[in-house]
Amino acid sequence: MFSNLSEKLLQTFKSLRGHGRLSEANISDALREVRLALLDADVHFAVAKEFIAKVKERAMGEEVLLSVTPGQQIVKIFQDELTTLLGGDNVPLQFGKPTRILIVGLNGAGKTTSSAKLARLLKNPSLFSSMQGTTARSPMLVSLDLVRPAAIEQLATLGSQIEVPVFRPSPEEKDVLAAARRSISWCETEGGNVEIYDTAGRREIDDDLVGELVQLKELLRPQEILLVCDAATGQQAVSVAEKFHAALGLTGLILTKLDGDARGGAALSLRSVTGQPIKFAGVGEKVEQFEPFHPGRLAGRILGMGDIVSLVERAAEAVEMEEMSSLEARMKSSSLDLEDFLAQLRMIRRMGPLENLLGMIPGAASIPNPAVHGKELQRVEAIILSMTPGERKRPEILNARRRQRIARGSGNSVTEVNNLLLKFGQMKKLAKNTGKMKKMMSQMQSRSAFGGIQGLAPNQPTTNRLPWQ
Ligand SMILES: Nc1nc2c(ncn2[C@@H]2O[C@H](COP(=O)(O)OP(=O)(O)O)[C@@H](O)[C@H]2O)c(=O)[nH]1
Numbered sequence: 001m002f003s004n005l006s007e008k009l010l011q012t013f014k015s016l017r018g019h020g021r022l023s024e025a026n027i028s029d030a031l032r033e034v035r036l037a038l039l040d041a042d043v044h045f046a047v048a049k050e051f052i053a054k055v056k057e058r059a060m061g062e063e064v065l066l067s068v069t070p071g072q073q074i075v076k077i078f079q080d081e082l083t084t085l086l087g088g089d090n091v092p093l094q095f096g097k098p099t100r101i102l103i104v105g106l107n108g109a110g111k112t113t114s115s116a117k118l119a120r121l122l123k124n125p126s127l128f129s130s131m132q133g134t135t136a137r138s139p140m141l142v143s144l145d146l147v148r149p150a151a152i153e154q155l156a157t158l159g160s161q162i163e164v165p166v167f168r169p170s171p172e173e174k175d176v177l178a179a180a181r182r183s184i185s186w187c188e189t190e191g192g193n194v195e196i197y198d199t200a201g202r203r204e205i206d207d208d209l210v211g212e213l214v215q216l217k218e219l220l221r222p223q224e225i226l227l228v229c230d231a232a233t234g235q236q237a238v239s240v241a242e243k244f245h246a247a248l249g250l251t252g253l254i255l256t257k258l259d260g261d262a263r264g265g266a267a268l269s270l271r272s273v274t275g276q277p278i279k280f281a282g283v284g285e286k287v288e289q290f291e292p293f294h295p296g297r298l299a300g301r302i303l304g305m306g307d308i309v310s311l312v313e314r315a316a317e318a319v320e321m322e323e324m325s326s327l328e329a330r331m332k333s334s335s336l337d338l339e340d341f342l343a344q345l346r347m348i349r350r351m352g353p354l355e356n357l358l359g360m361i362p363g364a365a366s367i368p369n370p371a372v373h374g375k376e377l378q379r380v381e382a383i384i385l386s387m388t389p390g391e392r393k394r395p396e397i398l399n400a401r402r403r404q405r406i407a408r409g410s411g412n413s414v415t416e417v418n419n420l421l422l423k424f425g426q427m428k429k430l431a432k433n434t435g436k437m438k439k440m441m442s443q444m445q446s447r448s449a450f451g452g453i454q455g456l457a458p459n460q461p462t463t464n465r466l467p468w469q
Pocket residue numbers: 105106107108109110111112113114201228256257258259260281282283284285
């Protein structure tokens with residue numbers, strides 16, 4: 001599923017990632033590739049066109065062009081836009097008293113199977129990680145498929161498997177409305193709170209089918225009319241969905257057979273063409289192979305990159321590692337200056353608010369008032385920024401007069417400036433000792449990196465001393 005599209009997108013991203021800076025030209029080339037890949041994967045051309053336009057508009061924004069990792073930013077934009085295209089967040093069912101859900105669709109789409117799967121899900125929401133805390137319902141299944149006699153038995157079998165009661169019209173029944181009326185009173189005596197109505201399909205959507213379903217809708221007044229769509233039928237599923245929606249006013253879709261090798265672009269078009277959310281996904285024949293539909297997850301799968309967030313994080317780490325090793329080289333050659341120190345400081349600040357970082361470090365709760373440590377970093381940065389580039393390169397020229405100027409300029413006392421220079425001197429001395437340096441580097445990499453700066457900051461508390469202290 002989606003492998004074709006994923007592969008193409010992946011290739012395109014790889015080539016984008018190679019570029020240090022993005023330009024309109026290389027983005028346009030990549031997006032042309034992506035558009036072809038989308039069309040190839042059965043995405044409706046209008047949908048693909050709009051999608052590409054949105055991605056391009058965001059990709060050309062400053063935020064991306066000026067970023068250190070533009071390729072990663074683009075991947076993130078894709079993920080966001082795909083998620084939006086697929087409907088944003090999962091849209092839960094609407095419940096009533098009682099809740100009535102009408103399941104509609106063409107033959108073989110997976111209506112009967114999905115009706116049972118949905119009943120199981122509503123009965124045992126705790127089996128689904130994303131539904132923890134959702135109220136368990138007591139569902140009832142109603143077969144209203146009088147066209148294919150075997151369909152009633154099929155639902156009855158599934159019902160007994162999941163221990164959900166099933167209404168079975170008599171085999172002689174030919175009037176679907178009569179059967180539906182009887183099922184309503186059956187449900188009342190059964191005493192459950194969610195009624196799921198499985199209906200008959202047709203080979204294709206026709207007046208006969210639409211007429212039957214419109215009458216059922218009027219009789220049942222369901223809160224939900226869910227169209228079951230076979231993902232494997234590609235563009236056909238999209239035009240079918242459009243027609244069903246025009247005739248009935250759907251409230252959502254169930255996309256089945258997402259486990260198959262379908263090209264899957266249909267999923268991307270369904271939401272934008274009908275304006276209705278995909279609420280559930282069928283991912284196999286078994287009754288447990290069914291899940292609430294999460295656009296973000298499918299978007300991740302389409303991109304073929306799993307959890308994009310962790311990917312972006314890893315990329316950010318890689319950049320930091322690169323900067324770190326060039327810094328290490330400079331330290332070894334003992335040409336370390338305050339510019340390097342500032343670079344190190346900024347690198348560490350990029351990892352996010354210190355308070356958050358502290359929360360991730362075991363034992364950090366014992367460090368008093370982390371916000372103060374964040375301010376210390378700002379102070380160090382302010383002091384260095386108040387120096388001229390020459391002073392940063394050669395701190396030894398910082399005489400008393402210069403130190404006074406820097407203190408005033410950065411809103412600190414001369415003692416604080418002196419403290420910083422003292423710590424810097426110690427660090428520089430230590431930098432010559434490569435063995436200890438390695439140890440410090442590995443400590444920095446294990447995310448206690450801010451400790452390095454903290455250790456160099458003025459008014460450093462005497463706890464948490466680092467190797468060079
Ligand atoms: N692989 C796979 N098969 C499915 C899925 N949903 C339904 N099916 C199969 O599709 C076929 C038709 O399903 P059925 O529920 O009878 O369709 P209906 O005619 O719409 O009621 C059956 O063989 C199901 O087992 C799914 O999500 N994945």
